[in-house]
Amino acid sequence: MKVHIYAQPFHHGDAYIVANAEGLTAIRDACDAALKRGSVAIEPFTEDGEGYALIVMNIETRDPKWSQLHLPYTDNDVIGIPYVGSHPVEILGTLRYRELHAKIRASDRPPEKT
Numbered sequence: 001m002k003v004h005i006y007a008q009p010f011h012h013g014d015a016y017i018v019a020n021a022e023g024l025t026a027i028r029d030a031c032d033a034a035l036k037r038g039s040v041a042i043e044p045f046t047e048d049g050e051g052y053a054l055i056v057m058n059i060e061t062r063d064p065k066w067s068q069l070h071l072p073y074t075d076n077d078v079i080g081i082p083y084v085g086s087h088p089v090e091i092l093g094t095l096r097y098r099e100l101h102a103k104i105r106a107s108d109r110p111p112e113k114t
Contacts, residue, residue, distance in 0.1 A: 002020045003023035003054060007074045008073050039057045039096060041053045041054065070087055
């Protein structure tokens with residue numbers, strides 16, 4: 001499954017999810033699972049075959065954790081936004097983060113060959 005995620009460079013900037021059908025299906029399934037379990041991880045691959053953890057988290061908008069999250073812009077230094085707030089791993093919790101990564105490592109699937 002191939003998935004590329006391009007974050008927002010700055011506020012009002014566009015974000016992109018580019019994936020093949022298998023990748024989009026996996027993202028959909030991960031979103032469904034996160035709605036039930038709170039968080040889930042999948043391991044997609046980039047075009048060059050590098051795998052990574054894509055962690056999907058469900059945080060309800062009324063949850064105070066939303067206001068604690070650091071804004072996700074990638075060019076904060078360029079636009080002068082200071083890095084304040086929590087990284088998603090801090091919200092998720094180190095233990096849960098490690099559990100999600102362990103599940104991915106346990107699947108030990110080789111990268112897709114094209």
